[in-house]
Amino acid sequence: MSPLVSDHESKTGWEADADVVVIGSGVAGLTAALRAAELGLRTLVVTKGHLSDGNTRWAQGGVAVVLPDEADEGDSLDAHVSDTLAAGGGLCDVEAVRAIVADGPEAVRRLRDRGARFDADDSGRLARTREGGHSSFRVIHAGGDATGAEVQRALSAAADGLAVLEHHVAVDALTAPSGQVCGVRVLAGPDATPGVVRARAVVLATGGLGQLYRSTSNPEQATGDGLALALRAGATAADLEFVQFHPTVLYTPEAKGRCPLVTEAVRGEGAVLVDAAGRRVMEGVHPLGDLAPRDVVSAAITRRLASAPGGVDDHVYLDATGIAGFAERFPTVAAACAAAGVDPAREPIPVVPAAHFACGGVITDPHGRTVVPGLYAVGEVARTGLHGANRLASNSLLEGLVMGRRAVEAVAADVASGRLPRERGIAAPVPRAPVVSRPVVQRLMSRYAAIGRDADGMAVAGSALDVSTQDVPLWTVEAVEDAALTLVARAVLAAASAREETRGCHVRHDRPERDDRRWLRSQTVRLNPSGQPVLADPILEGVA
Structure with a gap:
């Protein structure tokens, strides 16, 4: 060096x-x-x-x-x-x-x-x-x-x-x-x-x-x-609007940051999702039941929690008590459960969807x-x-x-082939970028742009990001990361706001139907000259 x-x-x-x-x-x-x-x-x-x-x-x-x-x-x-x-x-x-x-x-x-x-x-x-x-x-x-x-x-x-x-x-x-x-x-x-x-x-x-x-x-x-x-x-x-939420991470009250995953293979071995009353969450939802794709299961859990009496439920349960030798087959999950005071062999595991x-x-x-x-x-x-x-x-x-x-x-x-000649890029001055603090970004995205979204909520999130932004020189790791999260949040909101339908892991409460006539295509995002994420020409080629 x-x-x-x-x-x-x-x-x-x-x-x-x-x-x-x-x-x-x-x-x-x-x-x-x-x-x-x-x-x-x-x-x-x-x-x-x-x-x-x-x-x-x-x-x-x-x-x-x-x-x-x-x-x-x-x-x-x-x-x-x-x-x-x-x-x-x-x-x-x-x-x-x-x-x-x-x-x-x-x-x-x-x-x-x-x-x-x-x-x-x-x-x-x-x-x-x-x-x-x-x-x-x-x-x-x-x-x-x-x-x-x-x-x-x-x-x-x-x-x-x-x-x-x-x-x-x-x-x-x-x-x-x-x-x-x-x-x-x-x-x-x-x-x-x-x-x-x-x-x-x-x-x-x-x-x-x-x-x-x-x-x-x-x-x-x-x-x-x-x-x-x-x-x-x-x-x-x-x-970018398609952010998959894993249906089953270990629920602990007030959990923030990385939460222990409860692998889908637990359901593959026979575990089933139930609500607080013991009713099957996935019954009648999808032909594959508890082994439906992740977006289907996460959305079903979210709907079940929203419909709970008084809206007080904040998690469901994964009943794996019928899996023999659970700790030997799933040692990582068993260790996380033990740390939370849960014994999967004797009681259902409390779970909730989380960004995956x-x-x-x-x-x-x-x-x-x-x-x-x-x-x-x-x-x-x-x-x-x-x-x-x-x-x-x-x-x-x-x-x-x-x-x-x-x-x-x-x-x-x-x-x-000579497509990459050795060139010497210019080390321009340390860049400045719009930054919103990570807790603010996380609060806005979790509330308005997680599993369930609607136009009004995403507009609130976008406006809140705009008024909370400060231009910061990228001299620290925290600044680099927060600037990235700020930009990516805006890009996700731009794409999610424009897609006026529900498809895959993009769930719009105000547009609950899938619309193949208008939306059987991907959306492209780029930055405009002022550095704001904007939608570009859609990708049409190669789309199923």
Whole structure:
């Protein structure tokens, strides 16, 4: 690293150089970085926490994949594609779904070659479970309900020897006069020392935006940084109105921040949702009952709570008392329940929906390229067309494994073809951005733009954000994160206000019907010259 004159008057800066910089160290980011190193690209990983932090390690259910010779009778690639399209509410890109699902078996094989250990059944074959929206038992898992932790462990171990900058936060992209992204500005360590990482290509693998809401399954780092960075660099995003709420996180009174997840696989093994009176929540709601897609279950829970006498109920229950050996099959869930004083073997688990996954993100092609040369996106920050209006359970780890590899192979091809000449972007003065404090953003989004929304409430949220905004220099991690949350909140509100229907995990109380005549299309969001999110031309091609 070499000295760099800092725009922050009280600090000195630094500079680093690479062929490709990967922002994020979850399944998509580490898969990308490992493949980049194999291809001979000088690779640098930048991550907000430790290498093993992030959302991947919290994933419980597993990886949805149809493996040759290890699948249910009648299960197939076509069936997995069909289930994904059904969950996606008509907005998936059919070609993207088929391509990503088809690459799943090989991606899992490579992951196992890197040391990942999945659970086996009594015959020695990979154990499989079933989750919401799946027509077959095709979800492979590790550690019972600790699949993400095992995937993260294996990839982090394989990444030993990679150049990694831990506790570094990406602030914004460096852009050359040609418009090509050629690096990022970062803040380093607890002192937020500013610096620059220059690279031929930047791969965003920053995860989602769960911290928009007071209760979420996401870790503290999930603040939408990558989406905000991409929008400011000129990229476009789509499907931002579709924020999936997981139906079952462990309920504790006054819980805020990351809440323990109760994996859908618990329902896959026979647990059922009941209300305070013991009545089945999903009875008569959907043909798949308790294994309906997540958006259907979350909406049903919300309706049941709203209809409770006096409106006093704030959670429902997941009755798993009929599952033998619960603690052995679901050790992570059992430990979280024990910490909350709940014994799943003897009593129902109190649960409530919480923000889980973004279904949309930065628009990419099937190889992770965005519309901005030099900028790529993978994992939850990206909109590949796999998820549409609602994610199918356990397709997320699958997507990260497949698209992480594809993106850096695209980088290598673009470098070899001369599409990414080495350019030196200008480190402009430290940017200023509109910021609303995180508690205010979370309160507004949780009240007016969560599972149930309407035009009046979203207008209130938008106006409140406008009057609460202050322009702040992005000199601290807190400022970077709060600026990202502010921008992403506005983008979600813009898309959700415009979609005047209910589809997937976008539920409009004032527009309760699905409208395929007008809304069988995705909406594109970009920033206008003043930096405000606006709707651009709709995406029409490839939409189911």
